[in-house]
Amino acid sequence: MGISADDVKRLRELTGAGVMDCKRALEATDGDVDKAVKWLREQGVAGADKKAGRETSQGIIDSYIHAGGRIGVLVEVNCETDFVARTDAFKALVHDIAMQIAGIPTTLAITEDQLPADAEGSAEETVLMKQAFIKNSSKTIEDLVKETIAATGENIRIRRFTRFELGQ
Numbered sequence: 206m207g208i209s210a211d212d213v214k215r216l217r218e219l220t221g222a223g224v225m226d227c228k229r230a231l232e233a234t235d236g237d238v239d240k241a242v243k244w245l246r247e248q249g250v251a252g253a254d255k256k257a258g259r260e261t262s263q264g265i266i267d268s269y270i271h272a273g274g275r276i277g278v279l280v281e282v283n284c285e286t287d288f289v290a291r292t293d294a295f296k297a298l299v300h301d302i303a304m305q306i307a308g309i310p311t312t313l314a315i316t317e318d319q320l321p322a323d324a325e326g327s328a329e330e331t332v333l334m335k336q337a338f339i340k341n342s343s344k345t346i347e348d349l350v351k352e353t354i355a356a357t358g359e360n361i362r363i364r365r366f367t368r369f370e371l372g373q
Contacts, residue, residue, distance in 0.1 A: 213231065230242075230248070248355070263283065264361075271308070274371075276371070277369040277370075280365070284357065284361050295353065305333070305336065305338065309336055309339070312366075334347040
């Protein structure tokens with residue numbers, strides 16, 4: 206079966222993946238766009254795991270202020286190059302992470318190994334990477350980061366955050 210340029214374009218718009226990755230995904234799934242999206246996601250997760258050991262010394266710090274200035278978050282997210290740090294996809298990820306932290310007051314740590322021993326609550330409540338994404342509850346923050354790793358081709362790491370709430 207031949208893969209049309211329109212199918213590749215449509216898959217690119219849905220996933221943000223590269224042209225050749227989209228073409229390979231469509232070939233692997235006999236042109237089924239829905240299956241190709243899933244295939245790309247699975248391949249991206251596998252690729253993200255391979256990149257996990259790479260150094261992340263670039264990135265951005267972003268802020269999010271909510272509830273009329275009553276809640277604020279500063280978050281630092283790192284990537285491998287300043288080129289990726291300047292992309293819209295990376296900036297959107299960092300802003301979504303800051304918004305997530307602002308929206309979930311029980312967030313105490315980025316990963317489970319950083320969680321204080323006396324922390325109360327489940328990992329899904331207290332660990333950022335395990336939380337359901339507030340914009341799409343079918344994904345976790347970890348899924349969101351891995352998808353961005355797959356789209357950018359670079360390792361990404363949430364380094365640190367601070368959440369401020371007026372009167373707390």
